[in-house]
Amino acid sequence: MIRIFIGMLLIFTSTVTFAATGSIPLKPVLIDLNNKASLQRGAQIYVNNCLGCHTLKYQRYVKFIDHLSLSKETIENNLIFTTGKNGEPTKIGSLMLNAVNPDSAKEAFGVMPPDLTLIARSRGTEWLYTFLTSFYKDDTRPLGVNNALYPNVGMPHVLSWMEGLKKPVNLEKDQYQYIIKGTMTDKEYQKSMTDLVNFLAYVSEPAQLDRYRIGFWVILFLAIFSFLAFLLKIEYWKDVK
Numbered sequence: 013m014i015r016i017f018i019g020m021l022l023i024f025t026s027t028v029t030f031a032a033t034g035s036i037p038l039k040p041v042l043i044d045l046n047n048k049a050s051l052q053r054g055a056q057i058y059v060n061n062c063l064g065c066h067t068l069k070y071q072r073y074v075k076f077i078d079h080l081s082l083s084k085e086t087i088e089n090n091l092i093f094t095t096g097k098n099g100e101p102t103k104i105g106s107l108m109l110n111a112v113n114p115d116s117a118k119e120a121f122g123v124m125p126p127d128l129t130l131i132a133r134s135r136g137t138e139w140l141y142t143f144l145t146s147f148y149k150d151d152t153r154p155l156g157v158n159n160a161l162y163p164n165v166g167m168p169h170v171l172s173w174m175e176g177l178k179k180p181v182n183l184e185k186d187q188y189q190y191i192i193k194g195t196m197t198d199k200e201y202q203k204s205m206t207d208l209v210n211f212l213a214y215v216s217e218p219a220q221l222d223r224y225r226i227g228f229w230v231i232l233f234l235a236i237f238s239f240l241a242f243l244l245k246i247e248y249w250k251d252v253k
């Protein structure tokens with residue numbers, strides 16, 4: 013009993029410390045892996061804006077045929093922009109890598125941009141969503157921007173062309189004022205970030221998609237089986253007085 017109690021206490025304290033690493037409250041985000049259109053949009057944003065720095069080294073392009081319902085041609089024409097060492101186009105069966113040189117990355121950003129395949133599991137989807145919506149202008153930083161959730165982050169605000177650039181009115185209360193307009197409204201940007209985080213949630217555990225599909229049949233089987241077992245019970249017990 014005591015062991016169970018201590019175990020529960022440990023689990024509880026570890027989640028609390030994890031949640032406390034951010035300096036601002038996390039914003040909720042609606043993850044829906046069955047929304048293929050959202051996953052497709054997320055993939056597009058990712059390859060266009062993130063893959064140049066962050067690899068997805070456990071993910072293959074070809075998986076998008078089954079998981080994102082995309083054709084081979086669509087993937088080759090719209091999602092693969094990299095080439096191999098000899099300049100040949102990256103094959104659809106390849107892993108999602110890039111050509112970042114660790115030394116120049118260290119020089120430019122101070123750190124190597126990490127691989128993001130498992131980021132949705134290690135940081136959580138709410139953390140990612142909050143991170144992507146919390147960049148603000150800060151002239152004291154080398155890249156001119158800072159992040160309310162990840163203070164002094166070494167990453168530039170690569171989506172400022174979409175979101176615009178905002179300066180804080182009250183950081184803790186998540187109040188900002190836009191000083192440069194982007195191509196999107198606030199709502200559109202939030203929707204795009206939901207798509208992007210949805211995509212990263214899928215990449216971090218593609219088996220979730222299969223689990224949902226199989227889970228439905230398992231539950232159906234259990235329901236039918238329970239009903240049969242119930243009928244059987246009535247049959248067995250009917251003569252027992």
Ligand code: HEC
Pocket residue numbers: 057058061062063064065066121123124125126128131135140143164165166167168170171208
């Ligand atoms: C120009 C290169 C560059 C691009 C493009 C870029 N990032 Fe980053 N990113 C970085 C660097 C460098 C870091 C490490 C920052 C640090 O640790 O201070 C980082 C860190 C992160 C982190 C935090 C990882 C962690 O847990 O420490 C996330 C999440 C992230 N990037 C997501 C994205 C997403 C999503 C995109 C596309 C919209 C993107 N990045 C585009 C350079 C980039």
